[in-house]
Amino acid sequence: MADNGQLQRLFLQHRDYLYSYIYALVREANTAEDIFQEVGVRVVSKGEVLPAEGNFAAWCRGIARNLVLHHWRSQRRNPVIPNSRLLEALDRAYAEADCTSEAPKAGLLALVECLGQLTEPARTVVELRYYQNQNAVAIGQRLQRSGEAVRQLLARVRRQLAECVRARLALGDNHGT
Numbered sequence: 309m310a311d312n313g314q315l316q317r318l319f320l321q322h323r324d325y326l327y328s329y330i331y332a333l334v335r336e337a338n339t340a341e342d343i344f345q346e347v348g349v350r351v352v353s354k355g356e357v358l359p360a361e362g363n364f365a366a367w368c369r370g371i372a373r374n375l376v377l378h379h380w381r382s383q384r385r386n387p388v389i390p391n392s393r394l395l396e397a398l399d400r401a402y403a404e405a406d407c408t409s410e411a412p413k414a415g416l417l418a419l420v421e422c423l424g425q426l427t428e429p430a431r432t433v434v435e436l437r438y439y440q441n442q443n444a445v446a447i448g449q450r451l452q453r454s455g456e457a458v459r460q461l462l463a464r465v466r467r468q469l470a471e472c473v474r475a476r477l478a479l480g481d482n483h484g485t
Contacts (some may be wrong), residue, residue, distance in 0.1 A: 315352050318364050326368050328417035332398055333376045335424040343379060347372045366403060373399070415473060422472035430465045437462060 319326075326347065331340040350371050373395065426434065429451075436447045437458075444462065445455040453461075 319348055319351050319368065322365050322368060324417065325365060326372060328420055329369055329398070330372050330376060331417065332420040332423075333373075333395075334379065335420075339379065343372060343375050346375055350375075369399065369403075415477060418473045418476035419469065421476065422469050425472065426465065426468075430461065430468075433458060433461055434465060 323344075327340060327344050330343050330347070331337065334340050334343065347368060351368060423431065423434065433447060433451070436442045436450065437444075442450075443455075444458040447453075448455045448458045451458070
């Protein structure tokens with residue numbers, strides 16, 4: 309069992325990592341901050357069930373995921389129906405990330421924010437390619453485009469994302485403010 313001070317230190321140590329995970333799911337800074345704070349309250353209040361130290365980030369991520377799912381279900385207008393593959397891919401990416409390194413956290417948060425700025429057609433192509441692992445021909449058939457048109461769109465989107473991430477990192481703007 310950890311004391312509240314230790315829990316608070318661990319939680320704050322993982323702040324950017326956890327916030328970026330929540331933001332990646334809700335794509336709205338105020339909502340992400342509200343959910344992040346609720347995760348903090350729950351982490352500190354449930355200290356007696358703290359998992360092994362190596363699993364702290366995963367434990368917090370699980371609490372955050374449940375709160376995000378609750379948030380999505382509670383939306384009266386346009387409730388979000390979560391894509392389980394997207395959630396699994398995001399969980400995998402965060403599980404594999406080194407949550408103690410500052411540079412990857414800043415880059416990851418910048419990428420998440422840049423993804424949130426994509427137009428709907430570009431976001432759809434990215435989701436089909438990178439989250440659902442479909443090739444350009446399959447995406448083209450689904451979207452009634454040629455495989456070559458999809459490849460060109462993906463190349464443009466990758467360039468756009470790279471430029472956006474570079475700009476955000478250069479400005480130090482990685483919290484959506």
